[in-house]
Amino acid sequence: MAIDASLDLQDTANAALQQAARDHLWMHFTNMASYDDHEVPIIVRGEGAYLYDSHGRRYLDGLAGLFVSQLGHGRTELAEAAARQAGQLGFMPIWSYAHPNAVELAQRLSTYTPGDLNRVFFTSGGGEAVESAWKLAKQYFKLTGKPTKHKVLSRSIAYHGTTQGALSITGLPDLKMPYEPLVPSTFRVPNTNFYRAPIHGDDPEAFGRWAADQIAVAIENEGPDSVAAIFLEPVQNSGGCFPPPPGYFQRVREICDEYDVLLVSDEVICAFGRLGHMFGAERYGYQPDIITCAKGITSGYAPLGAMIASDKLFEPFGKGNVFYHGYTFGGHPVSTAVAMANLDIFEREGINEHVQANEAAFRQTLEKLLDLPIVGHVRGDGYFYGIELVKDKATKETFTEEECEHLLAGFLSHALFDAGLYCRADDRGEPVVQLAPPLICEQPQFDEMEQILRSVLTEAWKRVG
Structure with a gap:
């Protein structure tokens, strides 16, 4: 009974936060109407390369917050x-x-x-x-x-x-x-x-x-x-x-x-x-x-x-x-x-040395995604990469503006997050998925990113291919 009561209190607190976010918080670079029928993602803590939301769900921080969290979260x-x-x-x-x-x-x-x-x-x-x-x-x-x-x-x-x-x-x-x-x-x-x-x-x-x-x-x-x-x-x-x-x-x-x-x-x-x-x-x-x-x-x-x-x-x-x-x-x-x-x-x-020692493995892991029909190009250096999405790999044909909206805002942004990966799906230029994880990441995190991306991008191709 005590556990049930605690969960009820947590649900009540989360509901209050959601309402306050909708009523008062003006988020940056955000289509606020997109949360009319979706919860606002509320991140409450971080540990190492991972983030945790108000429901206790864990996400790999594939963007280092916003290209920021070099050393990861929870550094006392x-x-x-x-x-x-x-x-x-x-x-x-x-x-x-x-x-x-x-x-x-x-x-x-x-x-x-x-x-x-x-x-x-x-x-x-x-x-x-x-x-x-x-x-x-x-x-x-x-x-x-x-x-x-x-x-x-x-x-x-x-x-x-x-x-x-x-x-x-x-x-x-x-x-x-x-x-x-x-x-x-x-x-x-x-x-x-x-x-x-x-x-x-x-x-x-x-x-x-x-x-x-x-x-x-x-x-x-x-x-x-x-x-x-x-x-x-x-x-x-x-x-x-x-x-x-x-x-x-x-x-x-x-x-x-x-x-x-x-x-x-x-x-x-x-x-x-x-x-x-x-x-x-x-x-x-x-x-x-x-x-x-x-x-x-x-x-x-x-x-x-x-x-x-x-x-x-x-x-x-x-x-x-x-x-x-x-x-x-x-x-x-x-x-x-x-x-x-x-x-x-x-x-x-030795953070810089760590990046230099691991960047080739990061690149190689992401390049495995090139076998997917929707992945046209993987590019970047260090711990800073973009994956360009295409309609046709042979011709490099890109998606229309309407298709990009459906692909990125309509599916990828939510699907990647729901699958446990916080990153960026963006169309400033051609449609891309951007990755810039904390600099403490190693092969287990690279593999986790690749596996989530593979699953979600495969589903994305079914929707637009």
């Missing part, structure tokens, strides 16, 4: 670091003042960054880091005698954030249209989707050279004296994980040097182990002028982001010019304490 060391700091100094802005954690974390990050990227400007998250980078680029050129350089380039269907400036840089028209007019002076160049290369589809290096050269074409078209920066992810997220072809970033660096354009490496997703290195630029061997980062810097245990700039870009600001820009919670004492503890674990447990 990170919670304790937050508690200690909150008890000592719960808040202090870094507007003309400093606190030890911000100073020490900035110094520590400078030891990981490539080249002379030694100046760390903290933000609350990734979109703010992108905003900061664009504002820095514009003010830097005004201070150095090139006031007309203000335009920025980014890649087709790339996502860089939702604030007005970051959304302007984003290359996803459907996300932008409801909020136009946005900040002007942003332009798109081709991405590095080799699977659908419009030219040199049999030669990755030639395709990469072509894609990079289109940046030079865009700069010439806009006028070199007007272009300030280009924003590029090491592996482009939106569209389903596009790695750079061989030589791509090296050619981009040459073009940026030739035209005096800043190369911004947007590593909000790709930094802190996602690709087996602290920064993706290191993996692919290129030197950015600015890195933007967030997410994995704290493994999600507290919100934090950063724009990391070169000494060259800081130079005019060290001579009395002020960067009139900042965020209340940028460099928060608790967040920076958590980041330091997070990086301690990275080094102590």
Whole structure:
């Protein structure tokens, strides 16, 4: 009887949560009407690579929350670091003042960054880091005698954030249209989707050279004296994980040097182990002028982001010019304490080395899915992969907009979750399933992902094939 009473109380509490969620919680990037006849999934705890909902059901976290939970869930060391700091100094802005954690974390990050990227400007998250980078680029050129350089380039269907400036840089028209007019002076160049290369589809290096050269074409078209920066992810997220072809970033660096354009490496997703290195630029061997980062810097245990700039870009600001820009919670004492503890674990447990040792096995396990008729391509690096879904493998024919809606929103998103896998089924570009698990995952988790995907994608093909 006691057990029955406890279950009744739990059911009552869950019902109250469901009603409150429907009545008051406005979820991000969510069709709220989709929960008119479905429960809102409510996650109540996490442990390692797994999440648990309000009914006690377990799910493999195949997306690390949102490309965030590098070390997995339930890391008490990170919670304790937050508690200690909150008890000592719960808040202090870094507007003309400093606190030890911000100073020490900035110094520590400078030891990981490539080249002379030694100046760390903290933000609350990734979109703010992108905003900061664009504002820095514009003010830097005004201070150095090139006031007309203000335009920025980014890649087709790339996502860089939702604030007005970051959304302007984003290359996803459907996300932008409801909020136009946005900040002007942003332009798109081709991405590095080799699977659908419009030219040199049999030669990755030639395709990469072509894609990079289109940046030079865009700069010439806009006028070199007007272009300030280009924003590029090491592996482009939106569209389903596009790695750079061989030589791509090296050619981009040459073009940026030739035209005096800043190369911004947007590593909000790709930094802190996602690709087996602290920064993706290191993996692919290129030197950015600015890195933007967030997410994995704290493994999600507290919100934090950063724009990391070169000494060259800081130079005019060290001579009395002020960067009139900042965020209340940028460099928060608790967040920076958590980041330091997070990086301690990275080094102590060899997280980057773990990714490097296991990424080939992850790729090979996912590539087993290529025997399914609906799986056209598996691509990515590190612990960051996209699986593109197609109607016809031989021709690479994709699904119509209506079919995508039926396939992704109508079936896959719910079916994968119901089968015990939290991941992303998305159609920003072609329809893809994205996987970016916690960096602690190993072969048992890879196998679990593959088995769930195989079962659900097989059923999906029956519905649309």
